Amino acid sequence: MNHKILVIDDDVSFCVMLKTFLEKKGYHVTNAFNFQDAQQAVDKENFDVVLTDVRLPDSDGIELLKYIKNKSAQTQVILMTGYTEIKTAVNAMKLGAFDYVGKPINPDEIVYTIQQALNRKNTSTVSAVVTSPKNLTNDNEGDSDFVKGKSSTSVQLHEYIELVAPTNMSVLIIGDSGTGKENIAHSIHLKSKRHNKPYIAVDCGAIPKDLASSEFFGHVKGSFTGAIGDKVGHFEAANGGTIFLDEVGNLSYEVQVQLLRALQERKVKPVGSNNEIQVDIRVIAATNEDLLKAVREGEFREDLFHRLNEFGIVAPRLAERGSDIMIFAEHFLKESNRDLDRNVLRFSEDVEKLFLKYDWPGNLREMKNIIKRAVLLSKGEVLVKDVLPQEMFAEVSAFSRESESALVHNGDEDLKLYSSKNEEYAIRTALEKVKFNKTKAAQVLGIDRKTLYNKMKLYNIEL
């Protein structure tokens, strides 16, 4: 059966072009040009993957993402973003988007991302993942999946992990999206006395409110419409081991009450059953929200907060991990070569510089994705900046422009006023603004078409 994809963009010709391209790759594709059409399509059909522009004429991609996830949590949503929308895209990931791809769309990249999204859809259960123990080594060498890092921030993080792991204390991991919270939780489990027992990771944000009790505590056959058999809840499944509650701030107040009771009494009662089950569980929770603020605003129960926060760990932002940035980059390079069967040996010098300057709003996840795509797109043994997404340059250039404001005297798109460092950025931005019409881009930039062609060749800008 062909996988079903919904593509939404108000640029009709772009939408149609992408449809034709994806159909050639064997997908069944539907187009919509605004939020309302997309809603109707989603109401009518179940899509495997939805590709949507962030900006829609009658709403935006985030609203659409929420609508889709509410209807079908299994549908994977990929956002298509311009360079200025990267922060929105990162927020979208927090709300359950699978990934985002930068515009202009690169054909290899989009096919690769769709394939990854389909893999996720086919392998994930509704909300919980049972992970078999991984091999954790204590250094950064070899093919361990876990990099420790050497910066003082990382050393302290790992001291805390070592310290708390052997205890039974509940741990609350706080950090931005993609900082490695789930990896930290798993590492604590593996270093604990429970390492041979189950580790159940529950994405609290993905559990529909009505099903939360049954997901956590199980149910007996016939206890509600749709309960066609007995179900073991996550707490019972994790008995003896560790339960990891990811995005714990997303739980409804009602479920928070039930959770607190289960944690205090160490007993759970499946929905529709009269029997209580004794459970012995270590809880690790994670959040990328300010839970204390949620407590102050009455959205998160203070007693549950304290119950979860017996030991707090902060997952540092990647940009704060200084000397570790390139250690992580090398790790993801090796991992991507292995996964994609490529042999990209190293990063060019300017890529290294960019990595050290860039803000990494999506943290380790963003770095992993960027390097994987770059490896896929690389033609030689050195990973050069041409295969990196342009939003990285936009962010760094924006920063450079702030500090070198003398560069811009006369409107930001006048190419003559840009240093060569910013020239490529200016060209890409102008092309994007005029929807890749080269004549118009040349006008915007204040240069002739021939010069534009030469510059595009120089910077390897392909449309």
Ligand SMILES: Nc1ncnc2c1ncn2[C@@H]1O[C@H](COP(=O)(O)OP(=O)(O)OP(=O)(O)O)[C@@H](O)[C@H]1O
């Ligand atoms: N120490 C590490 N070494 C190697 N890879 C890591 C490490 N920590 C995280 N990663 C990778 O980075 C990505 C993001 O990590 P993870 O899912 O743990 O982040 P998170 O903070 O839980 O994200 P979210 O807030 O979105 O749930 C994953 O692909 C993970 O494999």
